[in-house]
Amino acid sequence: MSDLLLEIKNVSLGYGEEIVLGGVDLCVRRGELTVVAGPSGCGKSTLLKAAVGLLAPVSGSVRLFGVDLAGISEDRLSGLRSRVGLLFQGGALINSMTVAENVALPLNQFSRLPENVIDTLVRMKLGQVGLEKAYAKTPPELSGGMRKRAALARSLALDPELLICDEPSAGLDPVTAAGLDQLLLDLRSALNMTLLVVTHELGSIDAIADRVVVIDNGGLIFDGPLAQARRSDIPAVRDFFTRQPPRAEDRGKSMLERFLKTTGEVAS
Amino acid sequence: MEQPLHATVERFFDGERTRVLVRGRLDRESAPAVLDWIRAWLPKTRARVGLDLGEVQYLDSAGVAVLAESLRLARQRGCRLELVRVSEAARRTMEMFRFRGELEQAAPVREGFLEGVGDGLVRWVEGAREMLFLIADTFYWALVGPFARSRGAPAGEMTRQTILLGSRAFGVIALLAFLIGLTLTLLSAHQLRQFGANIFAANLVAVAMAREMGPMMTAIIVAGRSGSAIAAEIATMKVTEEVDALAAMGFSPVRFLVVPKLYAVTLTQPLLTIVSVVCGILGGMVIAAALGVPPQAFLHQATGALALKDVSTGLLKSLVFGWIILVVSAHRGLSTRGGAEEVGFSTTRSVVVSIFAVIIVDCIFSLIFYT
Structure with a gap:
């Protein structure tokens, strides 16, 4: 059997006419624990929905256990879904x-x-x-x-082969959250479960991730091992892992200065 | 005593242009007055005007909004309003809001008339298509489900739905049908008495209840109390992703949620209609007795007036009405998107649309059966 449980190729996703994510490639291999990280509202949950065929992609292809989800029969899809555990954000x-x-x-x-x-x-x-x-x-x-x-x-x-979790530890106290992380790790070692976890809790990512995928600005901007993500010099990835507030848009300041340009004085 | 203004505004010529100096606290309290002042005074010529915020000790978000509004006003009137000085305190607030002289507002996209019509048409066709798929899905699973290997809703769900849709509606339908039969008899007896044909009020009530009023009133009450409940339940499940969760677990949401209700409605709707017809005739009998027609005579007359065709069309109609209410409500529920407020909207729509559909279909039935 193929080693690739989930293969997302050049997928664009959206609701109605609005495209949330564009040109995403993502593969999940058996036994791997992949964390999908990124700022709130960047389309992480949307990606998960597409992975199990709850949302049809605008373009591109999604293969689950080697089967293309486009135009698949309900029965077949239902069979595939029985091998996937999906934890929704709100339960x-x-x-x-x-x-x-x-x-x-x-x-x-x-x-x-x-x-x-x-x-x-x-x-x-x-x-x-x-x-x-x-x-x-x-x-x-x-x-x-x-x-x-x-x-x-x-x-x-x-006992799904692939467990997909949407923010499992959000809103939990640190002890329970750590317990949950441990549970995910145990599941992987005991049942050789493959996990795809969406989270933006840095502690969790450090504790569980083999591999990190970062989504920002409507696309996938990083895909690699945790250690490499930590050292990444892509600004958005670095900001994410170092908890930097969003950069003050320089535009704001310059516009203010433009209003001041006639005299330029700023009283203090 | 009037509360003192937090901010003062003065105007002077600084050798280059007119300058408006704002002093003090430009906040929620003082902002309206400052805006009034600027609005009253801002020239309608292409003059240059300086807005001096150098003496502002405190600026809050309302103050920033007023500044934005002033700049917008200035642009509208054609004069050039420039910020001359900005105090440290004001600058901090402005930067926090990324104030750029105007707060960006997404201009509302006004769509043209034809665009609106086209959009509405596309949405309507889309809705109709979804509805057809839902009908096909529902009846497919209703017929195939009992013989399929995979399971649908848990056992007992149909019983639960039957109780919910049937016996809970029994009381209100019986009471209302009784009152309608009563009113109908009173009205017709009053008219018929002029011809000495009092007793024929029984014929009228029996036929009217069996053919029209019974199925229709039952449908309207069921749409109001059960249709809305169905739409609200499914819409809530949609909003909380329960419907998605069912699909992700390999269930067909239609089979899980809609089919047990279809079985229930198929059973309860004709029964409730029979209840309403019987109660309507009983209501007529009571008022007829008060008007001097003996109950036995009334009942004899009423049952004699009913032909098998009256009863069977009534029951057939009630069945179709029940299905319409179910499909419309389920469709509204399943097409709910967004948050909790959408649930209320879907619920209202389901009642309006199902009553509308029931009345239209009733007209079609009348045309078929009476012409």
């Missing part, structure tokens, strides 16, 4: 169902396991994310961080 748990029912959903859909085995599996998955107590609760009764962990349990239900 996206089904609010009308309990946490346990949510985690059991993919198990019911894709396995013929008897009910009590599924129940055991659900408890195991909830234990894995430290949410045994939330078994019978509904998502609105949980805190934001708990919802995220419950959603992670659901995306792990089928």
